[in-house]
Amino acid sequence: MIRRVLALAALLALVVFPVMAAAAQPQPRPITATFNGRGLELAPPAREISGRVYLPLRALVDVLQIRVKSSGGDIELALPDHDVRLSVGKAVVESAGQSVGIGAPVVQVDGSTFVPLRFVGAALGAQVAFDPRARVVSIVSLFAGSSEAPPTQNAAAARQVSGTVSAVDRNSQPPTLTVLQRGEPQTISMTSQAKIVLQDVSVHTTFAGSLADIQPGDELTASIDGEGAVNQVVDFFASRAGAIAAVSGGTFVLKNGGVVTPSGSSVLTLNGEATAVSDLRVGDRVTLRYNPQTGEVKAVIASRPSAGTPAPAGSVHIAAFTIDATHPLRAGQTLNVTLTGSPGGTATFDLGPIVRGLPMTESSPGHYRGSLPIGEGMNLTDVSVFGELVVNGAAAPRAEAPTQLSVATTPPQIDDIAPAGGESVNNDHPNIFATFTAPTQVGIDARSVRIVVNGRDVTAQANVNTDFVVYSPQQALGPGPVNVWVSVADAAGNTVSRSWSFSIRRSE
Incomplete structure (x- = not known):
């Protein structure tokens, strides 16, 4: 009898204790x-499927302001600069007309479509990283996300017209x-x-505009x-600024x-006047405005500082125009401008x-001051700043500040790390590295x-260097966990950091 009781107790221990142990294991934290740089609500929540992190497609298209069409399991996304086509069950999508692998198939769970992390970078052009320790997915994109960004869907709209602007008639009434729209x-x-509303997709800047801006x-x-x-x-365009290094023909x-x-x-245009490529010179500053989908340059706005000729006595003039930014600015800072010229006028920049x-x-x-607080979502690179002055209806020649302005409010991104978080390695001299990128044109410091x-x-x-950091320990690291922390900032001072842990196995 005693033997039977002991055997029964042993059997219960085999059955009950594993169940209790399994129940005692903490559930993983939800993925956020x-x-x-701002919190993104994921509804439905992100999930792990077969060891991969999946994100709900609806949350991505909402925050990126992407137009969506779906038919059965086929989905078409219209980004400002390219289209993406994907199908449930397939691990390859079509992006800008090219087949792109995303590492794992698109899936549907409880009626919602989920995409693997690689889809965000490979197909949507955003930067994405997952910190397994913090269980946080970080997404950085230039296409949207400004606190002032407009929705491309309007609930009050009966219909929408989307496509490429072919003509603007400002003289007709109205x-x-x-x-x-698709050729029609x-x-x-x-x-x-x-x-x-105007949105420069290349520098992630959104601002109010007028018909003259389209x-x-x-x-x-x-x-x-x-x-x-x-x-x-909502008018989308792309821009790029820089200085001319050479001119040849057209x-x-x-x-x-x-x-x-x-x-x-x-x-x-050159200093506001119509011009030709042959009139441009080395050193001229240019801003290119181009179609974000085709890349075709639609406008070249060139400027050339010039001492000019002395203004006639009594004429409206600008004697000096300067900005105080000596390095790229970030959100929370302020650009200050100063103009000196004829008194009693209206000055703008x-x-x-x-x-x-x-x-x-x-x-x-005769002394004018202005300022511009730098808000989230403004990103500019080497943009010329101009001052204008009008007195009693007479305008002074436009003045250009001697230095250009750069602004970065989107922080850098730490992309790949090694050894990966949670990985176990048998090398006690591992190469520890992290790669990083600056999603704006203001580079890594x-x-x-x-x-x-x-x-x-x-x-x-x-x-x-500006792309990565690699540390190769000279002395062997002991067995057990290795904790790593990496921090990086761009030239504007936007900082990002990432921490992770891996372990070194004890050699047998």
Whole structure:
């Protein structure tokens, strides 16, 4: 009898204790996400499937402001610069006409579509990273995410017209826009009540605009109510700025290596006047405005500082115009501008062709000051800043500040790490590295990079550049966990850090 009781007790121990042990194991924390440094609500929640992290497609298209069409298991996404087609059950998508592998198939769970992490970078062009220790997905994208970013879907709209602007008639009553929607021209009558929002997708900047800002070649989405009135127009374009390094025939080369050959329909101006490529010179500053989908340059806005000729006595003039930014600015900082010229006038300043007519006040006769707080979502690179002055209806020649302005509010991204978080390695001299990128055109500051291993700053012993940091320990690391922390900042001072742990196996 005693033997039976002991045997029964042993059997119960085999059955009950494993169940209790399994129940005692903590459940993993839910996966959270950030978008351009801010919390991103995932509904439905992210999930792990077969060891891979999957994100709900709906949350991605909402935050990236992507137009969506679906038919059965086939889905089409229209980004500002390319289209993406994906199908449930397939691990390959079509992005900008090319087949792109995303590592794992698209799946549907409880009626919701989920995509693997690689889809975000490979197909949508965003940067994505997963910190398994913190269980946080970090997404950085230039296409959307500004606190002021407009929705491309309007609940009050009866219909939407989306496509490439082919013509702008500002002289008709009312003014009209012609948009090629899938090759078919659609004419839109604009009224003064229509809200116009401009979005530069290349520098992730959104701002209010007017009909004068919309140019042929832009991508546009117009929301139209049931009575045919335009409620809102969102105009998408891309821009790039730089200095000319060489000019040859109808082509010029920027100092960053970019080669530009404007088409016959491109509009070229130099200091506000119509010009030709042959009139441009080495050293001229240019801002290119181009179609975000085709890359075709639609406008070249060039400026050339010039001492000019002395202003006639009594004429309206600008004697000096300067900005105080000596390095790239970040969110929370302020740009201050100063203009000296004729007294008693109205002074304004422009950030290239992007933001215009910012007000200045006359602090004392002939001395004007202005400022612009840098908010989230503004990213500019080497943009010329101009000052304008009008006195009694007479305008002074436009003045350009001697230094350009750069702004970065989207932080850098730490992309790949090794050894991976949670990995176990049998090498006691592992190469520990992290790669990083700056999603804006303001680059990484290599001097800011820090790497700490097991609480010791080893930056001085690491190989550091603007793309990665690699630390190869000279002395063997003991068996057990290895804790790593990496921090990096861009030239504007936006900082990001990442920590993870791996372990070294004890050699047998």
